[in-house]
Amino acid sequence: MSEKIVVIGETKDGSLRNVSYEAIAAAKKVDAEAELVGVICGSGELEELGKEMIYYGADRVVTISHDSLTAYTSEGFGQAVLAVIHEESPKSIVMGHTSIGKDLTPKIASKLETGLISDAVDIEVEGDKIQFVRPIYSGKAFEKKIITDGITFFTIRPNNIPALNRDEARSGEITPKNLDITDIRTVIKDVVRKASEGVDLSEANVIVAGGRGVKSEDGFKPLYELAEVLGGAVGASRGACDAEYCDYSLQIGQTGKVVTPDLYIAVGISGAIQHLAGMSNSKVIVAINKDPEANIFNVADYGIVGDLFEVIPLLIEEVKKLQE
Numbered sequence: 001m002s003e004k005i006v007v008i009g010e011t012k013d014g015s016l017r018n019v020s021y022e023a024i025a026a027a028k029k030v031d032a033e034a035e036l037v038g039v040i041c042g043s044g045e046l047e048e049l050g051k052e053m054i055y056y057g058a059d060r061v062v063t064i065s066h067d068s069l070t071a072y073t074s075e076g077f078g079q080a081v082l083a084v085i086h087e088e089s090p091k092s093i094v095m096g097h098t099s100i101g102k103d104l105t106p107k108i109a110s111k112l113e114t115g116l117i118s119d120a121v122d123i124e125v126e127g128d129k130i131q132f133v134r135p136i137y138s139g140k141a142f143e144k145k146i147i148t149d150g151i152t153f154f155t156i157r158p159n160n161i162p163a164l165n166r167d168e169a170r171s172g173e174i175t176p177k178n179l180d181i182t183d184i185r186t187v188i189k190d191v192v193r194k195a196s197e198g199v200d201l202s203e204a205n206v207i208v209a210g211g212r213g214v215k216s217e218d219g220f221k222p223l224y225e226l227a228e229v230l231g232g233a234v235g236a237s238r239g240a241c242d243a244e245y246c247d248y249s250l251q252i253g254q255t256g257k258v259v260t261p262d263l264y265i266a267v268g269i270s271g272a273i274q275h276l277a278g279m280s281n282s283k284v285i286v287a288i289n290k291d292p293e294a295n296i297f298n299v300a301d302y303g304i305v306g307d308l309f310e311v312i313p314l315l316i317e318e319v320k321k322l323q324e
């Protein structure tokens with residue numbers, strides 16, 4: 001194993017985010033022979049997280065634990081990750097295209113004076129040629145990019161490249177790295193969580209999203225129930241957020257979250273282009289709308305023309321029956 005790929009792990013609430021494991025699978029696609037070096041930044045004990053990266057395919061993990069890394073700051077995490085990159089001299093670096101990934105990776109790329117391919121949804125390898133597939137024009141088309149020189153630095157969109165199977169029989173070295181982290185100008189005074197409880201929207205396999213057709217905050221209740229029986233998360237259109245039926249943290253679309261679940265159920269959503277920008281790459285789209293001409297049916301794999309308040313309870317009932 002001569003060449004190395006650094007996989008930058010990301011944690012949330014004390015666990016690694018699933019996209020960290022997907023990033024390991026992406027690194028394997030780029031070069032199955034390379035040594036995969038995971039990096040985890042945080043505070044306190046990080047060894048267990050290191051083990052998880054190894055179970056999912058990393059060969060070795062470097063952990064950097066420091067009080068300054070308790071909450072994310074680009075200065076702190078930037079220093080920590082760069083220190084590992086300088087030490088390892090990888091030929092490739094990968095991270096999830098999450099809020100943190102979007103903030104951290106361009107800063108690291110500029111320090112390394114290298115390019116960055118962001119938001120890859122697939123990787124195609126033909127001999128020596130590695131093509132990164134990424135959506136453009138709000139998901140209406142895809143481009144394929146190659147890197148001809150320097151470090152192959154890329155981020156992957158969550159939920160697109162499946163993680164490898166977890167294998168507890170895998171072993172690898174976990175090296176805690178002591179680092180003096182200085183010059184952090186950002187002061188985190190408080191972290192206010194607005195996100196919905198339960199499954200994280202950007203990593204959910206099933207999303208039930210409501211639009212203005214849901215009509216009120218109470219109207220979202222059946223959607224939460226359907227999401228619960230399906231083990232999914234609830235999202236929304238901007239129409240629903242603007243109408244104050246739900247929090248903006250649920251907004252999906254051009255100015256909201258971009259999601260690619262296995263199943264997206266659009267409920268009372270008309271299918272404006274700005275909404276499609278955030279969900280049209282979902283694997284299976286089901287639309288429920290009382291207007292048969294609604295644009296959402298143009299991207300839907302399955303469409304139900306009907307009143308959502310009649311359709312959703314029937315769906316919940318059927319799903320429950322199937323689960324019995």
Ligand code: FAD
Pocket residue numbers: 210211212213214236237238239240251252253254255256257267268269270271272273274275278288289290291294306307308309
């Ligand atoms: P509507 O367009 O009002 O559609 C409601 C739908 O509900 C209708 O199709 C109706 O037939 C159906 N309906 C009503 N009652 C029922 C019922 N009982 N049963 C079944 N169906 C019913 N939008 C986003 O979603 N995300 C974004 O990120 C986003 N970014 C934007 C950025 C910009 C710069 C701009 C200008 C707009 C953006 N928008 C975004 C807004 C977007 O253009 C639409 O206005 C918005 O998506 C409409 O939301 P909606 O589909 O919920 O509402």
